[in-house]
Amino acid sequence: MIRIKDFSFFYADSPKPALENINLTINDGEFVIITGPSGGGKSSLCRCINGLIPHFYGGKISGRVEINGLDTIQHKTSELATHVGMVFQDPENQLITTDVEREIAFGLENMSFPHDSINRKIEESLDAVGIPHLRQKQISELSGGEKQRVAIASVLALHPRILILDEPTSELDPKGAEEVLNVIKRLNEELGITIILIEHRMDRVIHHSDRMIVITNGHIITDENPRLVLSNGHWEQAGIGIPPIIQLTHKLKEKGFNISKIPLTVKESRIILGNIFQEIIPRLKTDNNHQTNYQKGKPVIEITKLYYTYPEGITALNNINLTIHSGEFVAIMGRNASGKTTLARHINGLLQPTHGEVIINGVNTNKKTVAQLAQSVGFLFQNPNQHLFADTVEDELLLTLNNTNMAQNKKELRITETLGMLGILHLRHSYPRSLSGGEKQRVALASVIAAQPDILVLDEPTRGMEQRRKDELMTFLEEYRNKGNTIIVISHDVETIARYSDRVILMSNGHIVADGNKHDILSGSLFFSPQINRLLQTFPQYNKIQDILTVEEIMEYLP
Amino acid sequence: MAINYQYINKDTAIHHLNPLSKLAWTIVIIIITLTYNNPIYLLLFFCSLIPVIFTAQIKAEWKTTMKFSLLLGLLIIFINILFSQYGTHILYQLPFRIPLIGSPRITLEAILYGLGNALRLITIISAFIVLTLTTHPDDIMLLMQSMRLPYKTVLLTSLSTRFIPTLAKDLREIREAQQCRGLELHQKKLLPRVKSSGMIIIPLLSNSLDRTVQIAEAMEARGFNTLKSRTSFQQIRYSKIDFIMFILIISCLIFSLWAYWQGWGNYQYYPTLEKLFSGRSDYVVLGCLSILLFSYPLLASLKRRTEFD
Numbered sequence: 001m002i003r004i005k006d007f008s009f010f011y012a013d014s015p016k017p018a019l020e021n022i023n024l025t026i027n028d029g030e031f032v033i034i035t036g037p038s039g040g041g042k043s044s045l046c047r048c049i050n051g052l053i054p055h056f057y058g059g060k061i062s063g064r065v066e067i068n069g070l071d072t073i074q075h076k077t078s079e080l081a082t083h084v085g086m087v088f089q090d091p092e093n094q095l096i097t098t099d100v101e102r103e104i105a106f107g108l109e110n111m112s113f114p115h116d117s118i119n120r121k122i123e124e125s126l127d128a129v130g131i132p133h134l135r136q137k138q139i140s141e142l143s144g145g146e147k148q149r150v151a152i153a154s155v156l157a158l159h160p161r162i163l164i165l166d167e168p169t170s171e172l173d174p175k176g177a178e179e180v181l182n183v184i185k186r187l188n189e190e191l192g193i194t195i196i197l198i199e200h201r202m203d204r205v206i207h208h209s210d211r212m213i214v215i216t217n218g219h220i221i222t223d224e225n226p227r228l229v230l231s232n233g234h235w236e237q238a239g240i241g242i243p244p245i246i247q248l249t250h251k252l253k254e255k256g257f258n259i260s261k262i263p264l265t266v267k268e269s270r271i272i273l274g275n276i277f278q279e280i281i282p283r284l285k286t287d288n289n290h291q292t293n294y295q296k297g298k299p300v301i302e303i304t305k306l307y308y309t310y311p312e313g314i315t316a317l318n319n320i321n322l323t324i325h326s327g328e329f330v331a332i333m334g335r336n337a338s339g340k341t342t343l344a345r346h347i348n349g350l351l352q353p354t355h356g357e358v359i360i361n362g363v364n365t366n367k368k369t370v371a372q373l374a375q376s377v378g379f380l381f382q383n384p385n386q387h388l389f390a391d392t393v394e395d396e397l398l399l400t401l402n403n404t405n406m407a408q409n410k411k412e413l414r415i416t417e418t419l420g421m422l423g424i425l426h427l428r429h430s431y432p433r434s435l436s437g438g439e440k441q442r443v444a445l446a447s448v449i450a451a452q453p454d455i456l457v458l459d460e461p462t463r464g465m466e467q468r469r470k471d472e473l474m475t476f477l478e479e480y481r482n483k484g485n486t487i488i489v490i491s492h493d494v495e496t497i498a499r500y501s502d503r504v505i506l507m508s509n510g511h512i513v514a515d516g517n518k519h520d521i522l523s524g525s526l527f528f529s530p531q532i533n534r535l536l537q538t539f540p541q542y543n544k545i546q547d548i549l550t551v552e553e554i555m556e557y558l559p
Numbered sequence: 560m561a562i563n564y565q566y567i568n569k570d571t572a573i574h575h576l577n578p579l580s581k582l583a584w585t586i587v588i589i590i591i592t593l594t595y596n597n598p599i600y601l602l603l604f605f606c607s608l609i610p611v612i613f614t615a616q617i618k619a620e621w622k623t624t625m626k627f628s629l630l631l632g633l634l635i636i637f638i639n640i641l642f643s644q645y646g647t648h649i650l651y652q653l654p655f656r657i658p659l660i661g662s663p664r665i666t667l668e669a670i671l672y673g674l675g676n677a678l679r680l681i682t683i684i685s686a687f688i689v690l691t692l693t694t695h696p697d698d699i700m701l702l703m704q705s706m707r708l709p710y711k712t713v714l715l716t717s718l719s720t721r722f723i724p725t726l727a728k729d730l731r732e733i734r735e736a737q738q739c740r741g742l743e744l745h746q747k748k749l750l751p752r753v754k755s756s757g758m759i760i761i762p763l764l765s766n767s768l769d770r771t772v773q774i775a776e777a778m779e780a781r782g783f784n785t786l787k788s789r790t791s792f793q794q795i796r797y798s799k800i801d802f803i804m805f806i807l808i809i810s811c812l813i814f815s816l817w818a819y820w821q822g823w824g825n826y827q828y829y830p831t832l833e834k835l836f837s838g839r840s841d842y843v844v845l846g847c848l849s850i851l852l853f854s855y856p857l858l859a860s861l862k863r864r865t866e867f868d
Contacts, residue, residue: 056779081782093770094777098566098721102697105792107781118792138568140724158782350735374741385766386732387740389758403741433765447740 002026002049002162002194007063009044009053018044020218022063028161029192031185031208033199033226035240036215038466039436042198045215046164049196050084051077067162081107085155087165089464091147091172095154099138100126104154111158125153128191129183143336145176149183156187162194163187169201170464173336174492181205200466203243203531206230207264214238231262241467244495244531245269247551252276255558266534277539284557297326300455300486301347305356308342308510316342318510320356326454329478329487331497331518333528334507340490343507344457347488348377360455375404378453380445382460387444388432393424396432396443397450404451418450422476438469445473455486462493474500498522498530498549523547565723566695572856572863573615573689577801578698581690583808584855588686591815597826598675599835603845605682607852608689614856617692621685628684632677639673640665645829672828696720701793710789718774726767733762800862807858811851818844 004024010017019041026032034042047053051072054061065072067083088094097103104125108118126132129149139147148168155163165184169177181201185208188195199205206212212226214234222234229235230246245263249272253259257276263269301324308317316339324330332340345351346358349365358365361376381387390396394415401411419425422442427435432443441461449456456477462470470493478500481487491497497504497518504521506514506528514521523533530549548554568574573581592604612621646666656662700713737758738744778784818824823844827833836842 050780052776052779056776076785077779078782078785081780081785086777086780088773088777090773092725093773096718096721096774096778098695098697098717102793106783109789109792110782110785112786112788112790114790115792115794118790122792155781348739350738369743370735370738371741371743374739379739381732381736381739383732385762385769386729386736389733389737389762399742400740403743433762451741 001028001068003064003066004048005064005066007048007065008061009048010060011057012059014059017218018059019048022220024213024220024223026162026194026196026211028194029188030210031188031195031197032211032213033197033202033205033209034213034215035199035202035238036221037239037468038438040216040238041218042215043166044218046086046166046196046198048072049162049164050086051075051080052086078110081160082111082158083160084162084164085158085160087148087151087155087163087168089167089170091144091151094151095139095147098140099136100131100134100142100150101136103139103150104157107154107158121157121159125157128156128187129153130186143176144172145179148172148176148180152180152183152187160193162196164196166198167200167464168197169199175335177201178204200241200464202241203265206243207268214240227262227264230264239466239468241470244551245273245535248532248535248554249273251551251555266531269535270538273535274538277536280558281539296328297484299323300326300361302359303346303356304359306343306346306353306358307355308346308351309354316510317346317353320510320512322505322512322515324486324488326486327481327484328503329481329501330489330503330505331501332488332490332505332507333492333494333497338507339510340507341459342510344379344459344488344490347455347457348379349373350379371403374400374453375451376453376455378448378451378456380448380456380458380461382463384437384440384444385433387447388440391431392429393419393427393432393443393446394429396447400447400450414450414452418446421479422446438465441465441469441473445476449480454484455488456480457488457490459490460492461489462491462496470496494522494528494530495550498533499552519547519549522549565691565720567617567620567692568695569616569693571615571693572859573611573693575863575866576693576859577795577797577804578694578702579795579797580801580804580808581694582699582702583805585686585690587808587812589683590812592679592682592686594816594819595824596675596828597824597835598671598678599841600824600845600848601675601678601682603849604852605678605685607849607855608682608685610853610856611689611859612685614860615689615693617689620692621688624684624688625681628681629677632680635677635680636670636673639676640669643669643672643829645669647831668828668830668832671832675826675828697793698795701791701795704791705795722767722770725770726763729763729766730759733759798862798866800858800865804855804858804862807851807854811848814851815848818848 002025004022007019007022008017009019022045034045036042044053047057048065049067053059054073055077067080070080070083072080095103096106101122104122105118108121113121122135123132126135129152131146131149131153134142134146134150139150142150169180172180181204184195184197187193188208197205206226209226211223212229213223214221214229216238221238222229222232230242235242245266249259249262249269252273259272259276261272263272301322303320303322306317306320307315309315320343332343334340342351346353346365347360349368349370352366360373365373388396390399397415397418398411401414406414416425419428422445424439424442424446427439427443432440435443461473474496477487489497489501501518503516504518505512506521522528522530524537529537532551532554533549536548548557588604588608592601595601612618641660641663644664644666646668648667650665650667652664653662697717700717704710704713734744823841
């Protein structure tokens with residue numbers, strides 16, 4: 001049992017409290033989701049529970065935290081390890097050894113368990129997370145989801161009754177995320193382990209949780225059953241993202257429909273909203289044509305018969321033919337290792353085709369260096385840390401502009417303009433690496449678009465992002481596109497793609513398997529359909545709404 | 560082509576050997592290669608590695624390293640030819656003078672001496688490659704721990720080897736991101752090149768620091784440093800064959816040192832090349848050494864087979 005009483009905490013160098021006056025009791029066997037905007041205090045709260053605060057971080061503290069009766073001030077993190085286990089965001093940075101067996105043994109060795117008992121516990125914890133077949137593997141051979149499950153197993157080996165997971169899926173692809181979340185659910189249901197989960201992808205977990213705690217500015221603003229939290233307005237005020245079906249339910253309620261309770265899953269929504277749709281679908285407007293034709297200009301990217309084989313002999317791209325025009329907003333989707341990133345890397349010359357050609361604005365990419373192509377193709381990596389090199393935000397943009405042949409006096413103007421567009425003018429003289437995650441992302445984006453490339457390629461830009469930041473970024477990209485530029489986004493994020501892109505390219509095994517308007521590609525698909533579409537797929541007789549993808553679209557149809 | 564010197568997980572007789580035997584074997588090969596200077600003996604030592612490399616299935620990796628070591632070997636031969644003027648069999652006298660060196664003459668002795676040393680070099684590199692490619696770094700750590708080195712030092716070393724690939728990946732991504740921002744990384748001018756390499760080091764260091772804090776947190780959360788003593792799950796197992804192998808390796812060392820002390824395998828290149836074989840006894844010593852050296856891979860395979868039964 002966790003008991004937190006009148007707890008406040010200040011980081012050593014901060015005058016503002018990271019947590020203020022927290023009172024919280026979590027009982028054994030509960031499944032608690034903690035959510036809220038980044039920087040709001042979620043991670044700090046978790047670190048209080050396992051003693052990393054104050055033992056690892058230091059700072060000012062008042063109040064009490066008790067874990068199974070042990071005061072965290074008197075007991076070190078390492079002593080609490082058998083009571084509370086903690087799994088971190090990035091699997092790469094919490095695995096200490098090079099193979100699975102040794103990794104799980106690490107904690108047990110620290111606790112001085114004898115050899116035989118370690119042997120047994122390794123097997124048990126691998127079984128608990130469903131990966132006994134990986135016991136003899138090297139860590140480097142594993143996928144992201146597998147690595148994160150090894151991390152969970154290594155923590156479970158110490159038999160903690162409480163498991164804290166700090167955004168465990170934010171670095172994973174959807175398949176890996178699902179694997180991990182399924183394991184967490186099972187640990188709670190079958191072994192009765194208390195789960196405290198910080199998570200943005202709520203659609204997969206809310207229905208398993210007992211409680212949802214929303215933290216902003218160091219305060220707990222709500223702590224209730226998830227259905228209750230999502231029916232009152234607290235989530236809106238905190239700016240957290242909620243699944244589209246719940247948004248839809250709220251919109252329908254505002255329109256005056258009588259809805260008894262909030263559905264948490266697509267299955268529930270079919271039951272709860274079923275009657276309403278039976279009644280309103282015949283009355284839907286039919287003249288509304290959402291298949292808006294966006295402005296399509298001249299072709300900017302022409303790829304013909306592109307093959308690519310990696311030096312190790314793996315063929316990643318197989319006869320790709322593709323034309324993208326100016327003014328298009330294109331999403332490239334597909335499973336891991338389907339060739340998405342490899343294709344994107346051909347657009348700015350980071351990779352050169354084994355066969356075939358890639359033509360950007362009429363010039364073959366093999367005629368130019370990556371740096372020369374950067375004038376017309378901007379490329380943003382997923383991790384903004386890889387993008388930031390300079391001492392101030394201003395210098396960061398200058399670095400890009402110095403590589404163009406722009407006149408000195410115009411550079412100043414361009415910097416102000418770019419920073420203004422992204423709303424970070426006030427950060428002009430800050431040190432880029434000390435900024436928050438969202439700000440870093442914007443500085444990285446600013447450093448790329450300062451050159452005003454007419455093609456912008458983004459690799460997984462929304463992975464691990466909270467909803468508010470996602471919307472800001474995508475709105476910005478939409479505006480940038482409206483100026484006649486081309487946007488290409490590689491993403492797994494179906495809901496975001498459904499809202500913002502025009503064209504979807506689906507890849508598999510190095511082939512393009514589908515390419516067209518998002519309404520044609522994303523509706524009625526088994527794996528890549530957004531929630532709203534999966535809800536509507538159950539009403540096949542009403543084929544006029546078959547290709548609706550988002551809440552906004554469905555609301556337009558309503559009478 | 561990058562040189563690979565990192566552990567590759569394979570299921571072979573050599574991989575299954577006790578790390579202590581592998582370490583001892585490598586050290587013995589290095590000692591005897593450095594002691595003997597008769598090219599016939601050196602050739603034997605080199606040949607004794609070949610079955611080991613084949614058994615360990617690391618031929619491809621070994622070949623890429625060999626390309627690099629052969630280049631180094633050629634350099635040794637070349638330098639030796641230029642600087643060593645002692646031989647009596649003059650093959651060619653350069654018609655011009657080089658400052659400081661004079662007018663070098665190329666002698667048969669110098670060529671052979673260079674060849675002998677090049678052979679030494681590639682033997683030592685190969686023996687070392689066999690050790691690092693077939694022994695898990697953590698096993699070497701374990702060995703050091705059992706030799707009473709403090710655990711924290713051992714862990715630190717093991718952690719830094721664990722993060723080499725991550726660091727390499729970071730480096731690649733940062734360079735790519737800079738290219739994408741329009742920076743030419745293959746500049747010819749020195750000053751911009753130095754400047755741009757500084758811009759790579761800062762993000763690399765800063766990322767590594769972030770990583771360090773996260774690793775430390777994760778270790779703390781898993782009970783690192785709770786108790787004074789800690790157990791070790793992985794243990795080095797010593798079987799009967801390991802014991803026999805160990806005796807074999809040690810006797811190989813003792814025998815070769817004794818033979819060298821008695822005057823076998825000592826070869827004079829200068830001023831005139833000696834005869835390679837001084838008598839029938841040379842064949843006996845060579846024979847004994849071959850038996851000792853070649854029984855190493857044989858015993859390894861035997862050990863693997865007995866483990867299966």
